[in-house]
């Protein structure tokens with residue numbers, strides 16, 4: 176068993192309050208025309224960067240440094256917050272699914288129960304994000320799952336697809352659907368009965384997170400399960416084309432729900448008692464809510480009227496919540512993230528306060544704690560959620576709730592009730608994902624103002640700060656080729672980059688409470704977000720667990 180007792184740090188006393196700030200989607204790249212962060216007026220973050228190199232450095236936030244398969248894999252919030260919270264690098268969902276497909280174990284565990292329903296002749300429904308982004312899902316894995324199911328005797332398969340445009344370029348849904356249709360044709364020519372049955376854009380249909388807006392999931396439930404949507408088409412491709420032509424605000428992220436119907440106008444794929452449903456996303460946050468809709472009894476499900484809840488066998492590609500075991504069946508075991516900083520700090524009686532607005536709230540709690548919901552010890556922890564506005568696209572209100580988050584966290588910090596306050600400002604990421612340059616500039620400015628408020632609180636309370644980010648996004652708003660030139664679309668304008676990047680992120684420390692002999696190390700060129708955990712544990716006055724990635728701090732001779 177793990178010994179959770181941590182020794183006192185030799186040079187940093189306990190009890191100096193620490194403020195940790197995560198700027199979501201704030202990567203470091205050269206200034207430029209398409210860098211929303213350098214375009215924005217961000218005096219506070221600029222002053223940290225221009226300060227002494229003893230107090231500002233970069234760390235990696237993408238690829239193998241955060242447990243992703245390839246050096247070309249951009250970072251994301253799940254792996255970033257997992258790494259910061261756990262202080263270790265785990266092989267993450269994308270890679271675990273790759274391995275399970277390669278060695279066949281995908282079809283030997285939880286799959287057995289899906290297999291039983293297939294053998295009874297029931298319909299198999301596959302649902303998830305149709306994307307090559309590798310953040311929530313990947314196309315080759317969907318093909319692997321679908322092909323593997325057919326090989327194992329599945330006859331009738333219905334697909335429910337959410338279009339992306341957020342981790343990949345807007346409009347890529349057309350290409351992905353074409354590829355999927357082609358694969359389906361191949362399978363059907365050999366006797367299978369596979370069809371796309373319903374879909375919608377991920378931000379409007381099904382893939383809400385942290386209960387920002389249950390209506391998103393309700394729309395998905397109606398389309399996927401009940402086979403009802405205002406928009407009815409005979410093919411998915413037609414749906415994508417027609418809905419875009421009808422409304423210029425529609426894009427891959429925000430397609431309304433649609434269903435595919437037969438000649439009689441009836442849905443080709445409602446979900447019925449006895450059917451099997453497999454959700455192919457490996458990432459948890461945006462499929463927890465739909466999983467609950469399938470798995471929870473009426474008495475535990477006050478969120479919307481499901482009208483009809485079919486008794487299905489539901490499996491997740493991974494287990495999405497390891498604490499409550501949701502869904503009850505999964506195909507691939509998630510990373511075993513144990514002994515996180517949150518658990519260590521609670522067990523060493525460091526009083527921790529976490530805050531963000533809804534869309535990033537679970538990042539600072541659920542992801543931070545290794546995909547666990549709830550407290551380790553409520554006596555030493557408080558998690559505060561500022562409600563995100565519902566039903567808007569984030570470029571419509573780029574400051575989001577930065578001011579409210581800052582206000583809450585500053586008050587908590589000054590109260591003296593907390594030793595460690597951690598917050599996430601979502602702006603650079605959430606507005607960055609819209610591809611709207613001007614709005615993202617405004618969002619970055621709002622985040623910088625939030626940092627200003629918090630650093631002032633640190634100053635007033637004699638505390639320490641650590642400012643960092645989870646991955647890049649806003650610093651690269653258009654796609655660049657390998658020579659660094661913007662990639663142009665057919666009409667000659669630069670192609671918007673809505674996705675994250677492979678940029679490194681800053682780590683800055685300071686504040687009146689930081690002992691004079693503590694500096695950031697300049698070695699560890701390969702350091703990444705996992706090194707942040709030992710760093711903040713040290714700043715709380717404790718030695719870090721020996722199995723965490725090394726601290727970024729050094730104690731210098733005076």
Ligand code: 3PG
Nearest residue numbers: 251252253310341342604
């Ligand atoms: C999302 O879920 O919003 C994006 O796919 C990834 O963004 P995040 O990793 O910053 O949450």
Ligand code: CO
Nearest residue numbers: 200252604605
């Ligand atoms: Co993001």
